[in-house]
Amino acid sequence: MSVFEEKPQTKIVCTIGPGSSDIGILKEMLEAGMNTARLNFSHGTHEEHKARLDLIRRASAESGIPVAVLLDMKGPEVRTGIIENDGFEIRTGETLILTSEDRIGTPDGVSYSYKNLAREIRPGMRIFIDDGIIELRVREIVLSSGAFSENASSFDRIICDVVTGGPVETKKGINVPDADLSIPGLSATDLADIDFGIREQVDFIAVSFVRCAQDIVNVRNILKAAGSPIHLIAKIENRQGIRNAKEIISVSDGLMVARGDLGVEIPVEEVPARQKDLIRLCNRYGKPVITATQMLDSMTRNPRPTRAEAGDVANAVFDGTDAVMLSGETAKGKYPVESVRMMAKIAKRAEQYDPWREANVNYIRCPHTENLNYIKEHIGDREKEKIILPYAIAKSACTLAENICAKAILVSTGSGFTAAKVASFRPDVPIIAGTPDDGSFRRMLLIRGVVPITTGSTSSTDEMLGSIIARSRDAGYVSDGDRVVLVAGIPAGKKTTNLIKVHVIGEDLY
Known part of the structure; x- marks a missing residue:
C-alpha cells in the first residue's frame, strides 16, 4: 500500500475536551487521522484551553504528525x-x-x-x-x-x-428561528478569545453565527491590526447566513456547515439540501469547507456508529466536503480514538466509490466553468488576469495529470492559495504542496487531497521546485520514473501562478 492509500483525502477535524485531554489519546488520534484540533470556546476557560493547546502541540511534536489548531468562538449566541x-x-x-x-x-x-x-x-x-x-x-x-x-x-x-x-x-x-435577533457580532468575551488566538498563534478562528460579510470583516480587521495570519472560517448556522452565503464566502477563508444550530433555525428536512448548496459554493470559490455536528454522535456512548451515521459521513464526502468534524464524540465521548478511526475508514471507502468519482468530476468542474465565463464577461481587464489565471492553471493541471496518469501534482505555494485552487477541482491524484512557511503548511492540512511539505527558504522558482521534488521523494510520495505535474509561478515571490510542467522524477528539471 502506498503512502497515499493509507489515509483519506478528506480531512478530519476533532474537538478536544475532557474526553481527549490526554497525551496518549491525542497521539492515537493523530495516528488515526486527526488533521485539525478544534477548541470550543463556548465551554471552558482560557487556562483550560491553554493546557489543551499545549498538550496538542506536544503530542504533535512527539509523534511527528503535524496538526492545525482551530479556535471556535462562542459568538453571538x-x-x-x-x-x-x-x-x-x-x-x-x-x-x-x-x-x-x-x-x-x-x-x-x-x-x-x-x-x-x-x-x-x-x-x-x-x-x-x-x-x-x-x-x-x-x-x-x-x-x-x-x-x-x-x-x-x-x-x-x-x-x-x-x-x-x-x-x-x-x-x-x-x-428563535422566527426572529432576526440584533445580538452584537462581537462581545467582550469574543474579543478576549480572539486575543487568545493571536497570542497563541492558532491557525484558524471559526466565527460563529455569521449573518453577513461584515461579521467576518470585523474580525479580519482585528487580525490585520495585530499582523496575524490566522485564517477565518465562517460558520453558517442561521437563515441570515444562508441568505448571504455568497458574500460571506467571498471575504472568508472557508466555511463550516454547522448543522446543529442550522437544523433548529431551518426545518430539519431542509438541512441536507442546504449542506450540498454550501459545499458546492465553497468548491466553486476554491475555499475549504467543513461539514460538522452529530456525524458519529452515537459513538459518544457506543464503540460503533449507526448505519445512518456512516451514510451521513459518506454523503458529506460525496457532496465534496474538504473536512468532516467530530464534536462530542472526541470532546467528551467514551471512544475518541475509535471515532477518528471510523471516520477515516468511512471517508476513505467513500472516496474509492467509482461511480461517485466519475460523477464528482463533472459535478465539481462544471460550476468552475460557469465562474470563468462570468469573470470573462464582467470583470475588468486588469483584475481579470489575477482571477482567471489561477483557476485556468489549476483546471489545466488537473486535466493534464489525469490524461498522463501522473503520480501526483506538485505545487509551489507561499500561502496555500494555489494548492487550494488545484484542490477545488478534486483531481484523482494527490496534491503535494511545498511551502517555506510553517503557518501555511498547517493551514493546508484542512484542504482535501493536499499533502503539505516544508521546503525551507529558496531564492528562485527552480530552486523551490527542486526542493519540493527532493523532499517528496525522500518522504516516499514519489519515486524515480514517476510522472508528475508541476505548478508554480515565475518569477518567484510575485504571488502569481503561471507555470505548468510535466516532469519525470529522477530526470533533470530543465
Whole structure:
C-alpha cells in the first residue's frame, strides 16, 4: 500500500475536551487521522484551553504528525443560565418562564444570556433549547416597561407553553428561528478569545453565527491590526447566513456547515439540501469547507456508529466536503480514538466509490466553468488576469495529470492559495504542496487531497521546485520514473501562478 492509500483525502477535524485531554489519546488520534484540533470556546476557560493547546502541540511534536489548531468562538449566541441541581425536567403542556433576571434556574424561571431577547420576539414565536430537544411557544411577553402586558415587572419575562418537553440544563443554546435577533457580532468575551488566538498563534478562528460579510470583516480587521495570519472560517448556522452565503464566502477563508444550530433555525428536512448548496459554493470559490455536528454522535456512548451515521459521513464526502468534524464524540465521548478511526475508514471507502468519482468530476468542474465565463464577461481587464489565471492553471493541471496518469501534482505555494485552487477541482491524484512557511503548511492540512511539505527558504522558482521534488521523494510520495505535474509561478515571490510542467522524477528539471 502506498503512502497515499493509507489515509483519506478528506480531512478530519476533532474537538478536544475532557474526553481527549490526554497525551496518549491525542497521539492515537493523530495516528488515526486527526488533521485539525478544534477548541470550543463556548465551554471552558482560557487556562483550560491553554493546557489543551499545549498538550496538542506536544503530542504533535512527539509523534511527528503535524496538526492545525482551530479556535471556535462562542459568538453571538443565546444560552440558558446556571440551573440548580444540574438541571430539571419539563413536560409537554406545562409552562416555562424565561427571564432576563440573573438567577439560578428552577422550574419557576430560567434566565437567558441575551437581555434584549424579550424585546425582539413576539407571542406565537417558537423557541428551541438544546439543539431543538425542547420546543416552546411564546404565550405572553411581560416587559419591565409593561409594553406587552398590564402586569409590569422588574425584569422581562417570556411566558411559554411547552410543546416538547425535556431536560433543562445549564448553558444550553437557545434558538428563535422566527426572529432576526440584533445580538452584537462581537462581545467582550469574543474579543478576549480572539486575543487568545493571536497570542497563541492558532491557525484558524471559526466565527460563529455569521449573518453577513461584515461579521467576518470585523474580525479580519482585528487580525490585520495585530499582523496575524490566522485564517477565518465562517460558520453558517442561521437563515441570515444562508441568505448571504455568497458574500460571506467571498471575504472568508472557508466555511463550516454547522448543522446543529442550522437544523433548529431551518426545518430539519431542509438541512441536507442546504449542506450540498454550501459545499458546492465553497468548491466553486476554491475555499475549504467543513461539514460538522452529530456525524458519529452515537459513538459518544457506543464503540460503533449507526448505519445512518456512516451514510451521513459518506454523503458529506460525496457532496465534496474538504473536512468532516467530530464534536462530542472526541470532546467528551467514551471512544475518541475509535471515532477518528471510523471516520477515516468511512471517508476513505467513500472516496474509492467509482461511480461517485466519475460523477464528482463533472459535478465539481462544471460550476468552475460557469465562474470563468462570468469573470470573462464582467470583470475588468486588469483584475481579470489575477482571477482567471489561477483557476485556468489549476483546471489545466488537473486535466493534464489525469490524461498522463501522473503520480501526483506538485505545487509551489507561499500561502496555500494555489494548492487550494488545484484542490477545488478534486483531481484523482494527490496534491503535494511545498511551502517555506510553517503557518501555511498547517493551514493546508484542512484542504482535501493536499499533502503539505516544508521546503525551507529558496531564492528562485527552480530552486523551490527542486526542493519540493527532493523532499517528496525522500518522504516516499514519489519515486524515480514517476510522472508528475508541476505548478508554480515565475518569477518567484510575485504571488502569481503561471507555470505548468510535466516532469519525470529522477530526470533533470530543465
